[in-house]
Amino acid sequence: MLEVLKPGLETSIQDWPGRQGYLKFGFPWSGPMDDWSFRLANVLVGNPVGAAGLECQFIGPTLRFQRDGVFAVTGADMQPKLDGQPVPMWTSTAVKAGQTLELAFAKVGARAYLAVAGGITNEVFFGSRSTFHKGGIGGMGGHAIKAGQVLPVGDGRGQAGRRAKEASRPVIVTDKRWSVEVCRGPNDDWVDEAGHERFLATDWKLSAKSDRGGFRLEGPDWTFTDKAYNKPPEHGSEPGNIVDHGYPLGAINLAGQTPIILVKDWPDGGGFINPYTVPGCAFWKLGQSKPGETYRFSVVSVKDAQARAREITALCNESSIEQA
Amino acid sequence: MAHEVELQTAGNMWKVLVKPGDAVKAGDTLFIMEVMKMEVPHEAPADGIVSAVNVSEGEEGLDAGFVAVVID
Numbered sequence: 001m002l003e004v005l006k007p008g009l010e011t012s013i014q015d016w017p018g019r020q021g022y023l024k025f026g027f028p029w030s031g032p033m034d035d036w037s038f039r040l041a042n043v044l045v046g047n048p049v050g051a052a053g054l055e056c057q058f059i060g061p062t063l064r065f066q067r068d069g070v071f072a073v074t075g076a077d078m079q080p081k082l083d084g085q086p087v088p089m090w091t092s093t094a095v096k097a098g099q100t101l102e103l104a105f106a107k108v109g110a111r112a113y114l115a116v117a118g119g120i121t122n123e124v125f126f127g128s129r130s131t132f133h134k135g136g137i138g139g140m141g142g143h144a145i146k147a148g149q150v151l152p153v154g155d156g157r158g159q160a161g162r163r164a165k166e167a168s169r170p171v172i173v174t175d176k177r178w179s180v181e182v183c184r185g186p187n188d189d190w191v192d193e194a195g196h197e198r199f200l201a202t203d204w205k206l207s208a209k210s211d212r213g214g215f216r217l218e219g220p221d222w223t224f225t226d227k228a229y230n231k232p233p234e235h236g237s238e239p240g241n242i243v244d245h246g247y248p249l250g251a252i253n254l255a256g257q258t259p260i261i262l263v264k265d266w267p268d269g270g271g272f273i274n275p276y277t278v279p280g281c282a283f284w285k286l287g288q289s290k291p292g293e294t295y296r297f298s299v300v301s302v303k304d305a306q307a308r309a310r311e312i313t314a315l316c317n318e319s320s321i322e323q324a
Numbered sequence: 325m326a327h328e329v330e331l332q333t334a335g336n337m338w339k340v341l342v343k344p345g346d347a348v349k350a351g352d353t354l355f356i357m358e359v360m361k362m363e364v365p366h367e368a369p370a371d372g373i374v375s376a377v378n379v380s381e382g383e384e385g386l387d388a389g390f391v392a393v394v395i396d
Contacts, residue, residue, distance in 0.1 A: 009333065009362060058333040058359055058388070105332050105388035176385065208336040208384070211361045290334040291359055292385020 001066035002116065002151040008061035008103065010144040012131035013120050013151070014038070015052040019128035019138065023268045029249065030130035030138065030264050033212065033287030034111055035280075036170045037075035039316035041115035044072035044092040045158035049316050051119030052129040054145070056112040058290075060103020061145065063114075067097045070117040070158030076109030076172065076288060090169060091324045092117075094160035109172040109288040117158025120151050132265055134213060161324045168320030170284050176293040177203065181282040181300045181308070182252065187242065187273035195223040199276070200297055204259070208291035214253070215261040215286055217295070222257055228273075236271055244271045250278040261286060279305035281312060327369045329393040335359030337383040342393065346374045354393050355379060357386070372396055 016038055018031025032038035032055050039049040060078040072092045073080045080087050081102045087093045122129050122140055131139025140149050198220055207216035228239035235242050240254040251262045251274035261278055263286060338358040348368040357364040372395040379392045
């Protein structure tokens with residue numbers, strides 16, 4: 001059991017791959033934004049890679065363990081301390097009942113992941129323990145954790161002193177500039193050549209008006225092909241309007257002139273075009289970026305994006321663990 | 325003794341509620357940051373007089389740990 005002393009900034013329970021199979025009812029997958037760091041945290045403590053843990057954003061929580069166990073913190077460096085003593089990131093650590101784990105602000109990156117041996121065992125809703133804040137489901141009562149709550153933890157036999165090899169971890173940038181893969185489409189034929197060139201030559205700034213549903217980007221205006229103007233009226237009046245259709249996870253959704261990357265708690269449909277899509281292999285970068293940082297996008301094929309995702313998955317297992 | 329109030333998170337400066345010379349009490353809100361559609365208020369750690377304000381409203385891309393306000 002984990003007692004919440006300070007909740008941090010909308011710290012939430014997430015599991016991987018999340019709530020899949022319920023989009024038809026309007027439930028997005030949810031799950032960790034940086035699923036690379038998340039899965040490694042679980043591997044470190046001996047859990048299945050998808051076991052529920054905590055996603056800590058920008059400001060971490062303070063938690064008291066109510067029984068002995070093993071934990072690991074990965075992702076953004078939140079300078080974890082156990083009873084005031086620094087403990088290393090990316091390493092499993094033994095904890096005694098009554099000890100307090102404190103995560104501070106994210107020094108490098110944006111989101112840290114806490115895995116506890118046995119996993120967090122809050123109620124499963126539609127196949128997942130993940131929190132979907134906007135729907136008020138999953139997690140603890142459908143919301144971020146709150147001070148005073150006690151998070152249930154399953155039985156697990158983790159080992160302390162296991163470290164994720166440096167070469168197996170994501171490299172979080174420190175110069176505020178990210179290079180992010182995108183795949184073209186589904187509506188790339190609505191944007192003209194100048195629009196595509198501008199999109200790929202711009203450092204898009206991540207807005208603070210972003211959340212687990214969408215990442216809003218600031219940059220130049222878009223230009224369109226004839227298709228965006230000469231269309232049946234049911235598409236809508238703006239060039240970026242289209243008859244309501246499904247939105248893929250990762251879609252760069254053009255709301256008027258503002259591109260919004262649809263992330264883990266995304267709306268699954270609507271009437272804006274999606275000229276590009278950020279593939280799953282690049283999601284960890286979104287999860288570790290902060291408002292004010294920039295993205296430069298580069299086009300990859302779906303095949304290459306899938307190959308990269310498989311490479312990352314291959315790192316999220318025992319082969320990435322060494323003795324600390 | 326001077327108290328330095330550091331940014332608790334990366335993000336943007338939404339509101340700055342104090343200026344140099346203001347008297348504040350422990351717990352008073354000094355400024356409010358915005359990150360991921362959330363407001364993050366920062367409070368005075370002690371009573372005192374604001375001697376420096378190193379941030380302004382609308383600043384973007386600030387880093388956690390930056391000393392935003394000093395209270396003497």
